Amino acid sequence: MHHTSLIATICAGLGLAFVFGAIANRFKLPVLVGYLVAGVVVGPFTPGYVADTELAPQLAEIGVILLMFGVGLHFSVKDLMAVRKIAIPGAVVQILAATLMGVGLAHLLGWTLGAGIVFGLALSVASTVVLLRALQERRLIETDRGRIAVGWLIVEDLAMVLALVLLPALSGILGGEAPPPGPGGVLGAFAMTLGKVAAFVAFMLIVGRRVIPWILHRIAHTGSRELFRLAVLAIALGVAFGSAALFGVSFALGAFFAGMIMAESELSQQAANETLPLRDAFAVLFFVSIGMLFNWSVVLREPLAVLATLAIIVVGKSVAAYLIVVFFKRPTSVALTISASLAQIGEFSFILAGLGVSLKLLPKEGQDLILAGAILSILLNPLLFAILDKVLVKLEKRAGVVAPAVAAQPHGVLVGYGRVGKAVAEGLKGRMPLVVIEDEGERADELREAGFEVIQGNAVRPEVLLQAGLAEATHLFVAVPSPFEAARIIEQARAASPAVKIIARAYTDNDVDLLTQMGATHALIGEQEIARGMLALAPRKAPPPASVH
Numbered sequence: 001m002h003h004t005s006l007i008a009t010i011c012a013g014l015g016l017a018f019v020f021g022a023i024a025n026r027f028k029l030p031v032l033v034g035y036l037v038a039g040v041v042v043g044p045f046t047p048g049y050v051a052d053t054e055l056a057p058q059l060a061e062i063g064v065i066l067l068m069f070g071v072g073l074h075f076s077v078k079d080l081m082a083v084r085k086i087a088i089p090g091a092v093v094q095i096l097a098a099t100l101m102g103v104g105l106a107h108l109l110g111w112t113l114g115a116g117i118v119f120g121l122a123l124s125v126a127s128t129v130v131l132l133r134a135l136q137e138r139r140l141i142e143t144d145r146g147r148i149a150v151g152w153l154i155v156e157d158l159a160m161v162l163a164l165v166l167l168p169a170l171s172g173i174l175g176g177e178a179p180p181p182g183p184g185g186v187l188g189a190f191a192m193t194l195g196k197v198a199a200f201v202a203f204m205l206i207v208g209r210r211v212i213p214w215i216l217h218r219i220a221h222t223g224s225r226e227l228f229r230l231a232v233l234a235i236a237l238g239v240a241f242g243s244a245a246l247f248g249v250s251f252a253l254g255a256f257f258a259g260m261i262m263a264e265s266e267l268s269q270q271a272a273n274e275t276l277p278l279r280d281a282f283a284v285l286f287f288v289s290i291g292m293l294f295n296w297s298v299v300l301r302e303p304l305a306v307l308a309t310l311a312i313i314v315v316g317k318s319v320a321a322y323l324i325v326v327f328f329k330r331p332t333s334v335a336l337t338i339s340a341s342l343a344q345i346g347e348f349s350f351i352l353a354g355l356g357v358s359l360k361l362l363p364k365e366g367q368d369l370i371l372a373g374a375i376l377s378i379l380l381n382p383l384l385f386a387i388l389d390k391v392l393v394k395l396e397k398r399a400g401v402v403a404p405a406v407a408a409q410p411h412g413v414l415v416g417y418g419r420v421g422k423a424v425a426e427g428l429k430g431r432m433p434l435v436v437i438e439d440e441g442e443r444a445d446e447l448r449e450a451g452f453e454v455i456q457g458n459a460v461r462p463e464v465l466l467q468a469g470l471a472e473a474t475h476l477f478v479a480v481p482s483p484f485e486a487a488r489i490i491e492q493a494r495a496a497s498p499a500v501k502i503i504a505r506a507y508t509d510n511d512v513d514l515l516t517q518m519g520a521t522h523a524l525i526g527e528q529e530i531a532r533g534m535l536a537l538a539p540r541k542a543p544p545p546a547s548v549h
Helices: 003-025 031-042 055-073 077-082 084-107 113-124 128-137 144-170 183-221 227-245 250-261 268-293 303-325 332-341 347-358 364-398 419-428 441-450 464-468 483-495 508-519 526-537
Strands: 411-415 432-439 453-456 473-478 501-506 522-525
Touching: 003 031, 003 055, 003 268, 003 432, 031 268, 031 364, 055 227, 055 268, 055 347, 055 522, 084 113, 084 144, 084 303, 113 144, 113 303, 113 347, 113 364, 113 432, 128 144, 128 332, 144 183, 144 250, 144 347, 183 227, 183 250, 227 250, 227 268, 250 268, 268 347, 268 364, 268 501, 303 364, 332 364, 347 364, 411 441, 419 432, 432 441, 441 453, 464 483, 473 483, 483 501, 483 508, 501 508, 508 522, 522 526
Parallel strands: 411 432, 411 473, 432 453, 473 501, 501 522
Antiparallel strands: none
16 A cells, blocks of 8 residues: 555645635635634544644644745845834733733633743734735735834744744743753753854854855856755755754744845845745645644633633734834824734744643643634634724724815826836826825825825725725726735726726736726736837838848
8 A cells, every 4th residue: 555644634735725715715714714724624623534643743844944934034124123113112012911911811720830921922923924914905014004013023923933942941940841951950951042042043144144145146047947946945944954953943943044044135035936835835734734733622611711812812912002002102093903913813823832732831722722712813803904994994084184186177096106106107297187095104295295196095995096086087097016906996996987997007918807807998917018119119110131142
C-alpha cells in the first residue's frame, strides 16, 4: 500500500478549505472562517474522515514560517515611525489591558498565573489577515486611520514575537515545563535565551543584511523568474530552520527577520508577489490545522467561559483601544476604526496557544477557549465594521459636511488620486470642473491646496458619491487600482445616475468585462493604451522597398 497520509491531508485540507471558504465568502464572511471550519470537519472531534494529526502540525509549521516571513516582508520601520507616538504606547497599553483581563478570567477558572498570562497575551493580539482585509475593502490602508491601525498591529506582532522567544525560558517560573537545568538555573536559562537571540539578531543585521540582498540581485540578473521565486523561498525556509538549529530561536523569529532583511531590498515587492501563492496555500493549511485542534464541545460544556472570552476580545479590547486613542486626542472616527479593527484575534493567538500547551503552561481547555473566541470574533468582525460605517455616516452628517459649490453644475468626478488619478486630474484642469473623492486626510488637504474641490470619504458609499454631485456630473473617472472595489463604485454610481459617463481603469480583459457589466461606459487597460501610443509613434505606412541594382 502506498503511504498517502501526506497527500490525503493536503488534499482534504485544501479541498474542504475551498468549499467552506467559498460558502463563507457567499455569506460575506471572512474566508478564514471557512478554513477554520474545514479543520473542525476533518479534526478528531467530529465524526467521519480524520486527517493525520501528526502531519498537519508540521504543515502548519511551514505555514507559520511563511506567515511570519510575510509579516517581516511588509514590516516598515518608516510607516511605524510615522505613527509611533500613538501606535507604540497605544498597542503596549492595550496588550497590558487585555492580558490583565485574561489573567482575571483565568483566575476565575482556577488556572495558574502562567496560564493566565499566556491566555491574556493570546487574546490581546489581532489577526493580521482579518485586519488588513477589512481595511482594504474600505480603502482605509492609506488613510490616517489605516496607518495607525497597521502600525498598532506591527507593535502587537513584535510584542508577540518577543513573547514567543521568552516564554520557553520563563516557563519554569510561570508554572510550566522548566527548561533543561544548566549553569545559573532559571536566570541562566533566561540569560542564555536572550544571548542567543542577540547573537542571531547581530548575525542577521551584520551578515544577513549584506548576503540576502546580494543573493537576490544576483539571481534577479539571471532573468529566471522561476529561480528568483525559488531563491526567496529557500532564503525564508533556510533562515527559519538555520535560526532554530544554530541559535535555538523559534522558526517564527527566524522567518520574521528573513522577511525584514529582504524588505530592505529593491526587489522586496517582487519577492512578495512571487511567494504570495505559496504563502497563501500554506496559510490555508495553517488555519485548517488550527481548526483540527478545536474541540467544539467546549461551547456546550463552558458557555459562560466562551462568552467571557469573546467579551474580552470584542468589548474589553475595543473599549481599551477607544479610550487610548481618545486620550491621544484623535478624532472619534479614528478611535472607532481602531476599536473595530482590533476586535478579533487570529494567527498569533493560535501560535501562542500551541506554545503554551506544549510548555504545559496553558491547559487544553484554554486553547479551546482561544479557538472559540477567534472563530466567533472573526464572524462578528464584519458586523462591527458594518455598524461602524453607519456610525461614521451619522458623524459626518452631524459635522455638517457640505458639498463643494462646483457640484451644483455640470462637472466631472474623480475617484482615486494615485498615479493614474493624479495624471487625470492634471489633464482635466481647464477642461471641466472637477470634484475629487479622497478618503486620506493628508492627501485631501494637498488636493485642496492644489486648487481642487475635494470630498473626503469612501466612494463605495452612495452618500459620498451624491455629496460629490453625481446627479449633475457628466463624467465619473474611476482610477482606483482594485477592480473589485471599482466594480462596487461603478454599480453604486450607475444606480444613482443612469446618464453619467463612467470611465474606469482595468488590468485584464476579465476586469473590462466585470466593469462594463457593472455599468462602466469605458474600461481602459494600460497595456492597450501603451500599444496605441507606440503605434501612434510608428510610421503610418511601410517604407518602399529599396531598389536592387
